[in-house]
Amino acid sequence: MIRRLLTFAVLAGLLVAATVWLADRPGSVTLRWEGWRVDTTVPVLVLAMLALMIAVNLLLRLAGALVGGPGRFLAGRRAKRTQAGYRALSDGMAALAAGDSRQARKLATRADRLLADSSLTALLSAQVHSGADAERHYQRLAERPETAVLGLKGLTEIAIKQGDKAKALELAARAWSLGGTTDGLAATLFDLQAGAGQWIEADATLAEAKRRKLLSGADLLHRQALVALARADQAERDGNAAAALDFAQAAHRADPILVPAAVKAAAALHRAGKTRKAESVLAATWEALAHPELIEAALTLAPMESPLDRVKRVEKLVRLNPDSACGHAALAEVALAAKLWGQARTHLEKAVELRPSAGLYILLARLEREEKGDETAARDWLVKAAGAGAEPAWTCQVCAKPADSWAIACPACGAVDSLVWR
Ligand SMILES: [Zn+2]
Structure with a gap:
C-alpha cells in the first residue's frame, strides 16, 4: 500500500515536472504529409501522441473481448453445469440420508451426467444402485487409494449377499489391511473369519480393532469370549485338557453371562478335580441370568x-x-x-x-x-x-430355525453368534 502510494507520488511529480518543462520551452513543430500541413507546438504534439496511445490501447482491448467471447461463454456454461452437478450430488446424498431412494437414484443419474469426474459420484451411485450396477460403482471406488476401503467394504457386502463368503472374507481382509476406521468393518471381518473357523485370525482382528478403537466394552469382550470358547473346543478335540481348561475359563471371565462358556468352564474344572470352583462359576452366571442348562450342568457335577x-x-x-x-x-x-x-x-x-x-x-x-x-x-x-x-430352545435370529444345542455358528444357516434362548 505504502509502496503504491510512493510510486504514485513519484510518477505524479515526474508528470508535473515534464509538463512545466515543456510549457517553459514553447518551440514549434511543422508536419507536412501528402499536401497537408500542420503547425503546432511541442506540448500539443506530446498530448496528441498520448491521446493516440490511449485510443489504440482501448481499441486493442475491445478487439480482444470480441475474439475471446465465445471461449468465455463456453467456460461459463461449463461452470454452470458443474455447479448443477454438485447440487444434484449433494441433494442426492440428502435424499439417501432421508431414506428417499427413488429421488436419490434420480439425482445420482443427473449428477453422473453433469459432472465430468465420475469418482465424485461413485459413492452415491454405488449406494442407490443394486446388483451389477452397484458392484461397478464400488469397483471404481476401490480403485482409488482415497476411497479404496469404502469400495472394498461395499464389494464385501455384495459378496455376503450373494453368499460368496470366501470372496467376502478376502475383500474384507484387503479393506482391513489398508487401515482406516470404517464403521462395521471390524465386526464384518470378525464374523467372516469366525464363520470360516479362522480363530487365530479372528483373535488378531479383535486386538487390532481394540487398538483402532473400533470395538470396545461388552461387544469386544463377548467376541473375545466366543474366540476363547472356540479355542477351548479345538483344544478338547486335540486332547489338550489343560489348554481347554484355560480357554474355557478365559471365555467365562470375558463374558460371565455367556451360558455355554460357564457350562464349558464348569465341566473342564470338574474334570480337573476343581468341583468347588466349577460350582461357583455356574452360580456366578445363574445369579446374573437364569438358564436351565446351568442347572443341568450343576447336576452333572455330582451324578x-x-x-x-x-x-x-x-x-x-x-x-x-x-x-x-x-x-x-x-x-x-x-x-x-x-x-x-x-x-x-x-x-x-x-x-x-x-x-x-x-x-x-x-x-x-x-x-x-x-x-x-x-x-x-x-x-x-x-x-x-x-x-x-413350544419349549424354549436355542433359536437362530437370522434364519429362525431352532438348534439342538448352542453353537457359535447356526447349524442351519451358518450365521455367527446368532443363537438366542427363547
Ligand atoms: Zn440360522
Missing part, C-alpha cells in the same frame, strides 16, 4: 447324588436368582424325583404361572399319577400339554 441331595443342590443354586420359570421348573422336577409332592406342586404352579409349557404339564400329569394315582387328572394335563406352546 451319583441321592434324590434329596439333588434337591438341596438345585435349591442352593436357584436361591441366588429365585424368581425364574426355569428355576421353579427345575426345583419341581427334582422334588418330584425325591417324592416331595407338596414342594413339587408349589414350584410347578409357580412355573406354569410364569411360563406355561408342554414340559410343565407333563410334570403335573406325573405328579397326579405318582402322588395320588389320579389317571383322569393326569390325562387332562396331557391333553393340555398337546396344545401348549
Whole structure:
C-alpha cells in the first residue's frame, strides 16, 4: 500500500515536472504529409501522441473481448453445469440420508451426467444402485487409494449377499489391511473369519480393532469370549485338557453371562478335580441370568447324588436368582424325583404361572399319577400339554430355525453368534 502510494507520488511529480518543462520551452513543430500541413507546438504534439496511445490501447482491448467471447461463454456454461452437478450430488446424498431412494437414484443419474469426474459420484451411485450396477460403482471406488476401503467394504457386502463368503472374507481382509476406521468393518471381518473357523485370525482382528478403537466394552469382550470358547473346543478335540481348561475359563471371565462358556468352564474344572470352583462359576452366571442348562450342568457335577441331595443342590443354586420359570421348573422336577409332592406342586404352579409349557404339564400329569394315582387328572394335563406352546430352545435370529444345542455358528444357516434362548 505504502509502496503504491510512493510510486504514485513519484510518477505524479515526474508528470508535473515534464509538463512545466515543456510549457517553459514553447518551440514549434511543422508536419507536412501528402499536401497537408500542420503547425503546432511541442506540448500539443506530446498530448496528441498520448491521446493516440490511449485510443489504440482501448481499441486493442475491445478487439480482444470480441475474439475471446465465445471461449468465455463456453467456460461459463461449463461452470454452470458443474455447479448443477454438485447440487444434484449433494441433494442426492440428502435424499439417501432421508431414506428417499427413488429421488436419490434420480439425482445420482443427473449428477453422473453433469459432472465430468465420475469418482465424485461413485459413492452415491454405488449406494442407490443394486446388483451389477452397484458392484461397478464400488469397483471404481476401490480403485482409488482415497476411497479404496469404502469400495472394498461395499464389494464385501455384495459378496455376503450373494453368499460368496470366501470372496467376502478376502475383500474384507484387503479393506482391513489398508487401515482406516470404517464403521462395521471390524465386526464384518470378525464374523467372516469366525464363520470360516479362522480363530487365530479372528483373535488378531479383535486386538487390532481394540487398538483402532473400533470395538470396545461388552461387544469386544463377548467376541473375545466366543474366540476363547472356540479355542477351548479345538483344544478338547486335540486332547489338550489343560489348554481347554484355560480357554474355557478365559471365555467365562470375558463374558460371565455367556451360558455355554460357564457350562464349558464348569465341566473342564470338574474334570480337573476343581468341583468347588466349577460350582461357583455356574452360580456366578445363574445369579446374573437364569438358564436351565446351568442347572443341568450343576447336576452333572455330582451324578451319583441321592434324590434329596439333588434337591438341596438345585435349591442352593436357584436361591441366588429365585424368581425364574426355569428355576421353579427345575426345583419341581427334582422334588418330584425325591417324592416331595407338596414342594413339587408349589414350584410347578409357580412355573406354569410364569411360563406355561408342554414340559410343565407333563410334570403335573406325573405328579397326579405318582402322588395320588389320579389317571383322569393326569390325562387332562396331557391333553393340555398337546396344545401348549413350544419349549424354549436355542433359536437362530437370522434364519429362525431352532438348534439342538448352542453353537457359535447356526447349524442351519451358518450365521455367527446368532443363537438366542427363547
Ligand atoms: Zn440360522
